[in-house]
Every structure is written in C-alpha cells, then in structure tokens.
Amino acid sequence: MEWLAGGVTAPAGFVAAGACADIKGNGAGKKDVALLASRVPCAAAGVYTTNLVKAAPVVLTRGRTETGELQAVVANSGNANACTGEQGIRDAAEMARLAAEALGIRPELVGVASTGVIGVPLPMDRVSAGIRAAAAALSPEGGADAAEAIMTTDTFPKQVAARLEIGGATVTIGAMAKGSGMIHPNMATMLGFVTTDAAVDAAALREALREATDRSFNMITVDGDTSTNDMVLVLANGLAGNPRIMPGSAHYRAFADALAAVLIHLAKEIARDGEGATKLIEVRVKGAATLSDARKAARAVCGSNLVKAAVFGEDANWGRVLAALGYSGAQFDPGRVDLWLGDLQMMRAGEPVAFDEAAAARVLREKEVVFTADLHAGECEATAWGCDLTYDYVKINGSYRT
Numbered sequence: 001m002e003w004l005a006g007g008v009t010a011p012a013g014f015v016a017a018g019a020c021a022d023i024k025g026n027g028a029g030k031k032d033v034a035l036l037a038s039r040v041p042c043a044a045a046g047v048y049t050t051n052l053v054k055a056a057p058v059v060l061t062r063g064r065t066e067t068g069e070l071q072a073v074v075a076n077s078g079n080a081n082a083c084t085g086e087q088g089i090r091d092a093a094e095m096a097r098l099a100a101e102a103l104g105i106r107p108e109l110v111g112v113a114s115t116g117v118i119g120v121p122l123p124m125d126r127v128s129a130g131i132r133a134a135a136a137a138l139s140p141e142g143g144a145d146a147a148e149a150i151m152t153t154d155t156f157p158k159q160v161a162a163r164l165e166i167g168g169a170t171v172t173i174g175a176m177a178k179g180s181g182m183i184h185p186n187m188a189t190m191l192g193f194v195t196t197d198a199a200v201d202a203a204a205l206r207e208a209l210r211e212a213t214d215r216s217f218n219m220i221t222v223d224g225d226t227s228t229n230d231m232v233l234v235l236a237n238g239l240a241g242n243p244r245i246m247p248g249s250a251h252y253r254a255f256a257d258a259l260a261a262v263l264i265h266l267a268k269e270i271a272r273d274g275e276g277a278t279k280l281i282e283v284r285v286k287g288a289a290t291l292s293d294a295r296k297a298a299r300a301v302c303g304s305n306l307v308k309a310a311v312f313g314e315d316a317n318w319g320r321v322l323a324a325l326g327y328s329g330a331q332f333d334p335g336r337v338d339l340w341l342g343d344l345q346m347m348r349a350g351e352p353v354a355f356d357e358a359a360a361a362r363v364l365r366e367k368e369v370v371f372t373a374d375l376h377a378g379e380c381e382a383t384a385w386g387c388d389l390t391y392d393y394v395k396i397n398g399s400y401r402t
Helices: 056-065 085-103 124-136 143-149 202-215 252-272 291-303 305-312 319-327 357-365 391-398
Strands: 002-004 014-019 033-048 069-079 110-117 158-166 169-178 191-196 231-236 280-288 338-341 344-348 368-374 380-387
Touching: 014 124, 014 143, 033 056, 033 085, 033 124, 033 143, 033 191, 033 202, 056 085, 056 110, 056 231, 069 085, 069 124, 069 143, 069 191, 069 231, 085 110, 085 124, 110 191, 110 231, 143 158, 143 169, 158 252, 169 252, 191 252, 202 231, 202 252, 252 280, 252 380, 280 291, 280 305, 291 305, 291 319, 291 368, 291 380, 305 319, 319 368, 338 357, 344 357
Parallel strands: 069 110, 191 231, 280 368
Antiparallel strands: 002 158, 014 033, 033 069, 033 231, 158 169, 169 191, 280 380, 338 344, 338 368
16 A cells, blocks of 8 residues: 555545635634535445434434445534534535535435534525535645645644555545544544545445444544544545455455555544644553453553643653553453553563653653553454643633634
8 A cells, every 4th residue: 555645536536625614703714614526426434423412414414324325525614513403404404405506416415514613503604605615616636625624623634545456456545534622432523534436335335434443533532522523434436447345355355454544544643633732642552352452441541631641741650551451441460461651661560660760751752652551361452542631622622612
C-alpha cells in the first residue's frame, strides 16, 4: 500500500466541495457545508453512534445505508440537528432533497451528516444556500475544502489517501474525518467519510468497515463522552475495474487491511487534535487472554483522566497506568505485568523497576507518548490512542455555545 496526497476525491469518479453558509450566524466566513458525490451510484456502508439519543441525520442515513447504495453525502458543521424532534427529521430529509436536486439524482441516494451545537433547529435558509453553493463548486480538487467544512473545534482538517493493487487493478481509498471533543468508544463525536474506486460487494463493504472501525475509531478516546451524531460512511463506486471483492474472497483481506490502515491514520489524527491537547498518547497492550480484554485494557488507560493529566504534567506516574489496567475489566495477574514508558521499563513481573527520572522526563516531553503493557495472560494485543488533559480543554468546553 502506498500513501498519497489528497482525500475523498483521490479515487476515480469522486468530486467534492466545501462552502460557507454561515450556519452559526456569526459572520466568521468559515466553510460549514460539505458535499461529496460520485459519478455513478456506489455500494455503501455505515457505522453509527451507540448513543441512545441519535441525531436526525443519523436516523435518516442509517436507514438509507441499509439498502447498500448511496451516491452522495451532504454534511454541515455548526449545528448538530440533534434533539430537534420531527422538524429535525424533516430538515435532514430536505438537505438530502436539495443535494439530490442539484446533482440530478434520487434523494434516497444521498446520506446526510451534521455536527455542532445540540438542541438548536437548523437555519434551513442558510443551509439551503450553502448546499447550492457547494454543488456549484464541486470539483475533483475539492476534497480539502470539504474536509475543512466539516470541522468544529478541530484545529486542522483531516484527510488521507492510499492506493494498492488488487487483481491487477490500481485501487485508491480516500477519506476525511472530523473530531476533537466528545470522542470515546464506541463511535463518538466524529464524522468520517471514506471513498474508494474499488468494486466491492455491499456485504463485504459492511464487514470491512465494521472491522476497520473496531481497530481505529473505536480505539480512540479524548474525553469519555459519546456523541449523538457520530457516523462513518464508505462509498465504493467500482471504477477501478478490479475483480469484485466479496466476503471471504481472495482480495478481501488486502482491501480490509488497507481500509483499516486509512482509518487508523485518521483516528490518530483525531486523538492528536483532541480539544486542548498537546500530546498524542498511544497505549499498546499485549499478552492479553482475549482480544476483548486487550482492547478494554488499552482503552481504559487512554481514557484515564489521571493518566492524561500526568502526561500533560510530564510526570512519570506509572502507577496510574496500572490502576487503569486493573479497573478495565481485563483479566490478568498483576504479579506478572511488565510495563514500559517509551523504551523505559517501569515494572517487571509486577515489581517496580528503578528508572532514570531525567530519561522519563525526556520521553514525556515528546509529542507522542507510548505506554506498553504486557499482561502475560495470553496472545492477544490491541492499541488505543488518546491525548493529554489540559487546562484548555475546560476553557474550550466551558464556552462552546459562544
């Protein structure tokens, strides 16, 4: 697999755009409506928030991806269209209708996503104008603008592309995502949109997306809050001309692994850009009895406010890591655990190891801090990502509506 510049328009047949609709009404001039479309209908799959309270776009789009086909996605930032009742459902459907009308396709082929403030009705006059402007600006070079348009408290747009050979054909995968706060497994405030020109059966696409999401977005945490609006959509238009990928087929594994690599890249970027964050935290757990245990343990450490605060303060307080492992629900013998901060071993077979405090301080000054725990309980392993907890996180979330 080879990494490429670009994002959702890197695969053949996709165009995108971002436009300013001033949805928040503050005159800031920020792009806040994104439109993504394929030249032809696509096999489609989605994964959605586990929050019982689901935003109108999630309800609408989840129903549409059950058919396994989409051709376009329209998204807005600045307003979540969540907790907005029946009007919210009507507004989400109207967004799809407006996009479909501009593209000359059926409304049922348009997915809808929103992110922003909860409980405020969409200003549909502005949204409508934004959709029309985005449709007029659609371009194979519009991926970066679309990635910018879905941002909320993100500090930078997140996009990536990669290509690989499948059955003698060159297949490209492109993606963009947003997410900075309310990030917590499973599926939390984040939007992700993936495009590919691979020919993929809808069932294989669903399977690959579920697997990739479990390895990526479901392994990140910023603040322990799960949003009402999360979704990841993947659209595959088949224009690469590869042999059609079916569940369990010869080329399924190569495609699924490439999709996972793309989503892991974006997941790490989201964790790195957590609200107020200054450091990316990576937690590697190996030697777990089950994959579930490995994932629970890694996520617990990443989600520990005490661990996150220690990383921010550059304090090698490794006992907090062990405490998080202990309450994670993973089964292991504490007397067998090995623990490292970077390359520095902190614990061996459950006993503390003398370490160089100055060397530990140097590790904690890095922008990426890695903890590794070997539970010596089995053969399974998992990696999770998070960020440090800073004063700025409170400042950002104490004034979000303003």
